[in-house]
Amino acid sequence: MARPAVTMEVGDDGVAIITIDNPPVNSISDEVMQGVTSSFKAAHLREDVKAIVLTGANGKFCGGGEIRNMQARKTVAVSESMPSTVTLVNDLMEGGPKPAVAAIDSFALGGGLEYAMICHARLATPKTKLGLPELQLGIIPGLGGTQRLPRLVGVGKAIDMMLTVKFLSAMDAHKSGLVDAVVPAEHLILESRKWALDIANGRKPWRRSLELSDKLGSVEECLKIINDKRVQHKKLFKNVPHPSACLDVVEQGILHGGCATTFHEAKVCAELQVSPTAKGLMHAFFSERSILKVPGVTDQGLKPRRIRRAAIVGGGMMGSGIATNMILQQIPVLLKETDIDSLNRGIELIKANIQSQAKRGLLSQEKIPSTLALVKGTLDYKDFGDVDIVIEAVYESLPLKQQIFQDLERYCKADCILASNTSNMDLNKVGAKISCQNRVIGTHFFCPAHIMPLVELVRTEKTSPQVQVDLINFGKVLKKIPLMVNNFHGFAINRIFFPYGMSSHFLAINLGVHPYRIDTILKNFGMPMGHFRMMDLTGIQIGAATDKYWRDVFPHRVRKRDFNDRLKELNRLGEKTGKGYYNYKSGSRKEEPAPELLEIMAEVRQRLGLGTSWKEVPLTDEEVLEMVLFPTVNEACRVLEEGVVLRASDLDLATILGMGFPRYRGGIIFWGDYIGSSHIHSQLSKWSTLYGEFYKPCLSLQRAAATNSKMANIVKVSQARL
Numbered sequence: 001m002a003r004p005a006v007t008m009e010v011g012d013d014g015v016a017i018i019t020i021d022n023p024p025v026n027s028i029s030d031e032v033m034q035g036v037t038s039s040f041k042a043a044h045l046r047e048d049v050k051a052i053v054l055t056g057a058n059g060k061f062c063g064g065g066e067i068r069n070m071q072a073r074k075t076v077a078v079s080e081s082m083p084s085t086v087t088l089v090n091d092l093m094e095g096g097p098k099p100a101v102a103a104i105d106s107f108a109l110g111g112g113l114e115y116a117m118i119c120h121a122r123l124a125t126p127k128t129k130l131g132l133p134e135l136q137l138g139i140i141p142g143l144g145g146t147q148r149l150p151r152l153v154g155v156g157k158a159i160d161m162m163l164t165v166k167f168l169s170a171m172d173a174h175k176s177g178l179v180d181a182v183v184p185a186e187h188l189i190l191e192s193r194k195w196a197l198d199i200a201n202g203r204k205p206w207r208r209s210l211e212l213s214d215k216l217g218s219v220e221e222c223l224k225i226i227n228d229k230r231v232q233h234k235k236l237f238k239n240v241p242h243p244s245a246c247l248d249v250v251e252q253g254i255l256h257g258g259c260a261t262t263f264h265e266a267k268v269c270a271e272l273q274v275s276p277t278a279k280g281l282m283h284a285f286f287s288e289r290s291i292l293k294v295p296g297v298t299d300q301g302l303k304p305r306r307i308r309r310a311a312i313v314g315g316g317m318m319g320s321g322i323a324t325n326m327i328l329q330q331i332p333v334l335l336k337e338t339d340i341d342s343l344n345r346g347i348e349l350i351k352a353n354i355q356s357q358a359k360r361g362l363l364s365q366e367k368i369p370s371t372l373a374l375v376k377g378t379l380d381y382k383d384f385g386d387v388d389i390v391i392e393a394v395y396e397s398l399p400l401k402q403q404i405f406q407d408l409e410r411y412c413k414a415d416c417i418l419a420s421n422t423s424n425m426d427l428n429k430v431g432a433k434i435s436c437q438n439r440v441i442g443t444h445f446f447c448p449a450h451i452m453p454l455v456e457l458v459r460t461e462k463t464s465p466q467v468q469v470d471l472i473n474f475g476k477v478l479k480k481i482p483l484m485v486n487n488f489h490g491f492a493i494n495r496i497f498f499p500y501g502m503s504s505h506f507l508a509i510n511l512g513v514h515p516y517r518i519d520t521i522l523k524n525f526g527m528p529m530g531h532f533r534m535m536d537l538t539g540i541q542i543g544a545a546t547d548k549y550w551r552d553v554f555p556h557r558v559r560k561r562d563f564n565d566r567l568k569e570l571n572r573l574g575e576k577t578g579k580g581y582y583n584y585k586s587g588s589r590k591e592e593p594a595p596e597l598l599e600i601m602a603e604v605r606q607r608l609g610l611g612t613s614w615k616e617v618p619l620t621d622e623e624v625l626e627m628v629l630f631p632t633v634n635e636a637c638r639v640l641e642e643g644v645v646l647r648a649s650d651l652d653l654a655t656i657l658g659m660g661f662p663r664y665r666g667g668i669i670f671w672g673d674y675i676g677s678s679h680i681h682s683q684l685s686k687w688s689t690l691y692g693e694f695y696k697p698c699l700s701l702q703r704a705a706a707t708n709s710k711m712a713n714i715v716k717v718s719q720a721r722l
């Protein structure tokens with residue numbers, strides 16, 4: 001017989017312990033919801049019960065509503081049972097005849113915290129975190145959270161916690177009034193029982209959160225705070241409905257009362273659950289968890305080995321960024337360079353990175369010396385004898401990398417992991433001249449390496465599962481999301497980036513769409529910046545160099561970006577030279593229009609034999625967006641059919657974390673499926689007839705369109721069929 005999701009046990013002291021037991025996080029499924037309400041009903045009815053303690057099994061209180069159910073919901077579930085659910089929660093749990101105390105261990109999140117706030121007191125263990133993270137899923141709290149939290153901690157704090165998905169530690173929650181006492185885990189249930197009986201016996205206050213008003217202030221004060229928060233957080237409101245819906249519901253509660261508004265809140269929450277935003281954000285939530293699962297590797301019972309010391313070869317921008325990342329996570333690092341000047345430059349870059357972390361409040365000033373003490377410079381491999389991993393981060397030269405790997409094999413211990421930060425080279429070639437190829441792996445960090453959240457782990461057929469497990473774990477230690485990819489041209493993220501950039505250039509030079517218009521359209525879609533602004537940030541010469549790589553590996557479907565080449569000739573290298581696609585005032589990173597850009601574009605067009613006169617092909621904003629993003633979706637389909645990534649959701653998450661694709665759109669493939677494969681296919685086919693091979697839909701996209709199936713279902717096809 002299946003274990004019940006909620007149990008109730010009544011002790012001799014007259015306290016009913018109601019326990020949610022729904023592994024892994026005690027989420028609130030329909031069964032849990034029914035179990036909790038029927039247990040409360042039973043406890044209220046039983047004469048031997050004086051008070052109630054609500055808790056969670058296995059040292060976890062509750063991780064909130066069952067997200068899988070909400071994700072699957074296709075129609076608005078404003079069911080007839082909803083008002084009665086809200087009534088049950090308000091009248092039975094909060095308004096019932098016996099007091100309830102929440103005994104919280106580990107976490108009380110979303111619906112979990114809402115359950116806790118319905119109780120009349122909350123006790124938590126020191127390691128507990130509490131919050132209402134519903135907005136990270138594109139919804140708002142739906143069990144009274146928008147009404148009870150402001151009444152417990154104040155309107156401003158509650159809004160900040162919800163909009164910015166900020167969790168409180170048990171101690172902070174205690175200070176702000178959300179938690180009544182912090183107690184050691186081993187005393188949690190005992191203390192909660194006592195507290196519940198004290199309320200029942202009138203020794204402690206019986207506080208119903210919805211009725212509290214001492215933290216609210218006057219209506220005018222509350223409305224002012226809400227309006228100020230609207231201004232403060234206005235960036236969060238772009239393109240998505242849930243943050244403003246949340247503020248509106250909080251406001252309604254101030255104007256019409258908390259209890260009445262809980263019904264309205266539940267309705268808004270249900271409506272938001274079916275919004276594209278919620279679907280995209282819930283997809284991203286699960287993608288973040290599945291990305292860590294590598295079949296045949298993480299399911300083999302292998303224990304990750306701890307990486308105690310690391311070495312980095314190459315102290316340039318990438319090497320110093322990776323070193324910074326490591327020392328920030330307390331991993332001692334050896335930085336190797338070929339001469340003392342380069343070494344000093346590398347160490348200076350690390351110092352600057354650490355200072356900037358401190359400036360941004362991410363590291364305390366006192367910790368700077370001890371953090372920097374973790375990095376040591378060297379010019380010699382002989383110091384490499386006891387490191388557990390070496391990451392080579394020199395410039396992209398195959399002979400140089402091969403030589404370094406030979407040196408590493410010679411000087412490092414026999415189980416040292418040998419990694420390369422190459423952004424596109426074949427790892428088999430990089431490690432070709434050594435015998436221990438099972439220890440070779442790619443660790444492709446993104447710039448700036450200590451800030452960007454993604455790291456691509458590139459495995460070859462020979463990379464051992466143990467090394468893969470070690471690196472997945474090490475990625476987590478470095479506070480990165482590790483994406484396992486197979487060794488194939490450009491890996492995953494750079495593959496997605498190149499058509500994005502090439503199409504932007506084609507639109508500008510060949511079709512006459514102004515680069516700033518393209519950038520604005522991409523920003524309005526939700527990208528952090530448009531392609532041309534991004535080129536200025538990363539440096540024009542980098543774009544020009546990677547173009548050559550793409551032309552070598554995919555000669556038939558690559559466009560040369562002559563626009564980049566011309567800017568490079570003019571030494572307009574982007575932000576660092578104060579001029580690129582935009583102009584920058586000295587010392588400023590704020591872009592300003594460059595009127596001379598039109599002249600440069602005319603020169604490029606003339607070189608290409610396109611004539612100098614400005615002839616913009618009339619395109620709507622939607623068409624411009626599609627012409628940039630559909631080739632990107634097309635390339636993502638290729639990445640799937642080539643088996644570069646393990647699953648479509650990995651690629652979705654990688655585009656969110658690696659290229660800034662808006663999270664609320666779920667990632668490139670998820671968004672493509674929302675638009676529909678047939679529309680994407682027909683547009684690409686039309687453009688490939690007009691403008692050539694670059695736009696031609698790949699085989700798997702063709703198949704998806706023909707069968708009206710999702711691109712997320714594209715699986716690896718054999719190389720022979722590609």
Ligand SMILES: C[C@H](O)CC(=O)SCCNC(=O)CCNC(=O)[C@H](O)C(C)(C)COP(=O)(O)OP(=O)(O)OC[C@H]1O[C@@H](n2cnc3c(N)ncnc32)[C@H](O)[C@@H]1OP(=O)(O)O
Pocket residue numbers: 024025027028062063064065066067068107109110111112114133134137140141142143145286289290
């Ligand atoms: C009506 C209400 O207002 C609506 C809601 O409550 S919406 C839900 C709000 N709650 C949340 O957003 C919390 C989401 N969960 C988390 O933040 C974290 O999972 C946690 C802090 C609870 C635990 O973290 P951690 O121990 O690292 O475990 P984590 O790997 O994240 O999750 C373990 C498993 O539980 C699943 N899970 C976590 N929370 C879940 C939830 N609320 N519903 C369904 N599954 C959930 C994860 O997908 C994962 O599944 P897997 O093992 O199959 O991959």
